[in-house]
Amino acid sequence: MFTPTLPNYVFCEKLGKGTNATVFKAHKKGEINKAVAVKCINKKVLNKTGSDNLVSEISILKELCHEYIVQLLDFTWDSNFIYLILEYCPGGDLYSYIKKHTYLDEPVVHRFLQQLALALQFLYQKSILHMDLKPPNILLTSSIRPKLKLADFGFAKCIEGTVNMDFLRGSLLYMAPEVYLSGTYSAKCDLWSVGVIIYECLIGKAPFYSNSLDELKSKIIDKNPVIIPYETPTGIPISENCVALMSGLLQRNFDDRLSYEEFLNHKFVDIEHSPSNKSLSISLDILQIAKAEEDRWRERYTNSSIGPRERRIANVMELRRIYENYLDGLSHMLAAINYETSETKRNSLKEIMSEKFNQVELLQQELNSLNSDFSKPMSNEDNLNILERECYDNELLSENVEQLRKFYELIEHNHLKIAIDKFTNIFESSYSLIKEDTNVPRKQLFYKELEYAMSVAENAKALMKNTDMKSLKKHRDSINGCVIS
Helix, strand or coil, X not given: CCCCCCCCEEEEEEEEECCCEEEEEEEECCCCCCEEEEEEEEHHHCCHHHHHHHXXXXXXXXXXXXXXXXXXXXXXXXXXXXXXXXXXCCCCEHXXXXXXXXXXXXXXXXHHHHHHHHHHHHHHHCCXXXXXXXXXXXEECCCXXXXXXXXXXXXXXXXXXXXXXXXXXXXXXXCCHHHHHHXXXXXXXXXXXXXXXXXXXXHCCCCCCCCCHHHHHHHHHCCCCCCCCCECCCCCECCHHHHHHHHHHCCXXXXXXCCHHHHHCCCCCCHHHCCCCCHHHHHHHHHHHHHHHHHHHHHHHXXXXXXXXHHHHHHHHHHHHHHHHHHHHHHHHXXXXXXXXXXXXXXXXXXXXXXXXXHHHHHHHXXXXXXXXXXXXXXXXXXXXXXXXXXXXXXXXXXXHHHHHHHHHHHHCCCHHHHHHHHHHHHHHHHHHHHCCCCHHHHHHHHHHHHHHHHHHHHHHHHHHHHHHHHHHHHHHCHHHHCCC
């Protein structure tokens, strides 16, 4: 039995042990404060597949340099072992972190997910699939405000498109169904694993958690949809965006699963507002522009608060755009706080954000009040029936009237996002048709109906933005929640 030794290095405690390798914390002689992780692979027990995986791991890691991927610092070998000298992550792994805290709060999961998504985006651009994404292979830089580092690229492979292999890569609990059932590999197999990881972070165990291998296999081959949770084990609701992301990732049929582009652009992932050294400057620029726009709006609105309904609707729509810009700026400021490592600077930014947040909440109240001016219906079923009769000789306009009915039904049943998307198409189509219409009474009636529909759509947007504000507030209030030891 040979003990791994490496010239010029002092081996400290054992960090982990696998089938073919043991990982030690170590440091160079005379550099005790510069810890590294040394993965020692026993050449005697390495079979052909293991050798191929090791060569692949080294070749891939040599090409990777990313903030959220464990860096390969060097590699060497002797007659008994191959040594990978890796970046050391003192916070342990995500699996242990979840077990220590039972489950993680959604804002913490969101922050971790942004980091994981940026690492996967980097790999995707290089056509690299990890193929073994799971909490034990995600390391943490510390126990206080930890950052993620994606590790263990032993199964990773460069793949473009979809390929079939005659052997399995990965861990069954996190493996996409198509991999287990048919050996089909694509970028979407990693996305399934991401869905499992999000689920496990929020609930404390994976969706296919089982007490036996046979039970696990039966859950993998089951054709029923994965049941997505709507609340944490303690009854805290999971946000609609988070539920939607899990649902999109945990589709058994990989054709129905989110694509990489859809994942990276998903509202819950929100890569646009991921923490970086540019977050603060972006935030301050956006907030400054929003304040200048608000000042100009107030000057104009004071002089035109009484006037045609069209003008007042336009004023509200402009204020809503300004409000959305404020939310964008605050989201970047939250990212800046999460990026900052100095406690003094973090506290200073928290004070600024709290002040700005209170201002935006007042603006939200004002906007809600203005929206209420347009809450009284100008339209009813009789009006739509009249409009329908007026359009009997114009098939395209008749179709748009029917689409307006469906729009109102969606609003009534609280399907706000679908309704707003539909209204955008209705408005563009109807406006271009009415513009060319020679029937003046019909044109005026249709304009009036569109005006009312626009106010309904604006109110729906207000409700959705209120939800965004609540989500932002939840993340703001949880900033200290990421300081977990």
